[in-house]
Amino acid sequence: MPWADLLKSGCRIFIGSNAAVPNALVADLIDHSRGLHDIEVTHILTLSDNVWAEPRYRDLFKVNSLFIGGEKVRDAIAEGRADYTPCFLSEIPQLFREQVLPLDAALVMVGPPDEFGYCSLGVSVDVVSAAVRFARRVVAQVNPRMPRTSGHSFVHVQQIDAWLEQAQELPEIQPPELDQVTEQIGQYVSLLVDNGATLQLGIGKIPDAVLRYLGNHRNLGVHSEMISDGIIDLMQSGVINNRRKTFHRGKAVTTFCMGTRRLYDFVDGNPHVEFYPAEHANSPTRIARNDKMVSINGAIEVDLTGQVVSDSIGRKFYSGIGGQVDFIRGAALSRGGKPVIALPSTTRDGQHSRIVTTITPGGGVVTSRGHVHYIVTEYGIASLHGKSIRERALELIRIAHPRFRRELLEQVRKFYWVPEYQELAPTSVPELGPVESKRFAFDGIRYTLRPLRPADERLLQEFFYTHNKETLLMRYNHHVTQMSREKSCSLVSVDQRRDLALCFTDRQGQAEVIQGVGRYYYIAADNSCEVAFVIKESRRGKGIATTLLEEMEGIARSRGIDRMVACVRRDNHPMLAVFENRGFQAIPGEDLDEVTLALDLGGEKPA
Structure with a gap:
């Protein structure tokens, strides 16, 4: 069927998508386009030379792209020779069905028909399927190199008004080199x-x-x-x-x-x-x-x-x-x-x-x-x-x-999204590995060990307010009743290159919840660090505290710190046991309420 019987000047056509662009059809249309003008071409991404977007065909075609791909289309839009119509891919078929963008013809690529008369749209069903269903005319390039794909990819020959049999290798995209x-x-x-x-x-x-x-x-x-x-x-x-x-x-x-x-x-x-x-x-x-x-x-x-x-x-x-x-x-x-x-x-x-x-x-x-x-x-x-x-x-x-x-x-x-007391830009803990976190399981529950971060301010507040009076006394040595926003911010805003603040979290639904926090503060005077941690009451005795201490000790050693020190209340027997099991030794002192423990790491002072 001649193109003059299929199209007229000013009509709108759809061109097949992605790796299924019917280039032979487009070339044939151009070769036989005498008397045709101002044909609107609509399409999404097209892996093609996009010849219809070249300046020399501006009197024949006007491009209206629903997704921009290829420099020729991109340049045509930038220069005002073509249009871009933004739309969700899922809603493009509705544009065709509801005649918002009525299609006079759909130019598509299919594979050869089977014994039942069905051709496959092959590698590109996407919005091509809707174009075939709602276009006034369907013109197909029958390509024996087109794969026959499963699913809702079939078009019966009776839906096709005209066709051109032309083999065409599908464009290939090689897997990219990863950096x-x-x-x-x-x-x-x-x-x-x-x-x-x-x-x-x-x-x-x-x-x-x-x-x-x-x-x-x-x-x-x-x-x-x-x-x-x-x-x-x-x-x-x-x-x-x-x-x-x-x-x-x-x-x-x-x-x-x-x-x-x-x-x-x-x-x-x-x-x-x-x-x-x-x-x-x-x-x-x-x-x-x-x-x-x-x-x-x-x-x-x-x-x-x-x-x-x-x-x-x-x-x-x-x-x-x-x-x-x-x-x-x-x-x-x-x-x-x-x-x-x-x-x-x-x-x-x-x-x-x-x-x-x-x-x-x-x-x-x-x-x-x-x-x-x-x-x-x-x-x-x-x-x-x-x-x-x-x-x-x-x-x-x-x-x-x-x-x-x-x-x-x-x-x-300047926009007041971050308060004055938030002073430090976030820093990292590379010693936790390339993804800066580790996975553990305790008593059948999966946990993530990661650095505390400035955005954890509210999570740390929530963690604090789960503690009972005994925990607060053991950790802070006095009855703390408030964790203000400013205080929480100071505790999560840590220069992790010098000090260290880690937390164990788990997931409760989609929410992340802190279940344990460990930190040390670097003391430059004698190249040591003071360590402390607190675990939520319901998660104690599972190994979280021991693991926290092991990880902090490993990081301290890798940073060349000489000694770790901890101050623990004498009546905090579980905490004392955690430190003693890691080899910490009590240091004689006059404080009757606290025990000072130390572990020699034998590090070299960082430069």
Whole structure:
């Protein structure tokens, strides 16, 4: 059928998505476009040369991109030759169905029909499925190289008005080389993934790094907008088996895939991977039907209140909303779900922080401060859900690049989010390992050992007010009745490079609760440190105190400290036993109420 019988000037066409762009169809349309003008081209991400966005075709095509991809489209939008229409991926089909963006034709790529007359949309079902259903005409490039994918990916030949048989190799995206920063981010994000979780991952360095650190996990599932090569080995090894999913159990669910030919061959005829339209797979309410849903997405910058900029660099539109909010919201609604935003702490040249006090003028907030739960950089995990603006600022400063922390604290103070008494920018304890935390289990309960942080002010207050009078007397040697905000702030605002403040926490639902605190104060005069700790009454006798002391002792030794000292009430027999069991010796003294104990470490004074 001639193009003149399918299209007319001023109509709107849809071009297939991602790795399924019907380039031969587009080229044929251009070659036979005489008499056609001002055709609006709408699409999402397209892995293609995007020839229709070139200036030479400005009289033939006008681009209206629903997700920006490729420099030609990006430049056309920046120059005003093209438009960008922001929209959640899950709602794009509604634009077609409700005639907000009525489609005169959908140009798509399919595989050859089977004996029943059904072609497969293959590697890109996403919004292509809706375009096929709601467009007035469907024109297909039949490509024998297109994988035949499972799920809701089929189009009957009777739905196709015209077609062109043309083989075309699918574009390939090679797995990226991972750098140290990306590896560290991946390791941190992997700590948020529990066994039995269901994952949503994008493409690029960070998702690949996350997958690399999931090899020791068990019974993971996939419900994702897209999948890439990274899932293949985990599915073949059984780490991803989808057995614990509570929605589409036993199946990895996606809307499209992009990667190498290995991935395309992997999904070809694979009944364990199912492709669904975006309005189904990206529906937040359906995503939330997966328990322990973990959504992992990227960002361009994040401000200190938690606003996430993802589709523009200042006023220059760069990508789009896509499915980020769909999955962030779905994971937040999931039982045990975790919405995660992951990004490097600085720009590529290292000159600018991507954790910012205020968003770059013109920057677009894709994920609001109300949606965000976790922000991850190579410096750690910031938990923002349920946190005040002040607590969020402190958490985010902690995971910013150390070079920018002091500046961020000074800037944010101008807006009164951080009070005067908060003086120190967060510091780290590298001796706890690359993720600055350790996991332990006592009496069947899982704990995390980590540094106390400035944002722990309220958690420490809550911990204090769980103590009975006896505990307060034993720890402070007098009847303390109040832990003020200022006092709590001073106790969590520690220069961890000199002194040390650690805590044991566990999870009660989604809330983190402090169950034990240990600290030492460095005494420069004799290169020693004074150590003390307190454990919640209900968690004593489990080994928490002994482990805290062991860890602090190890850090003190690694820092070259000569001696650890502790002052303990004589009637605090359990505490005395903990120290004595670690080899502390009592030092003779005149104080009848307290015993001073010491442990020689044989360190060398730090330079």
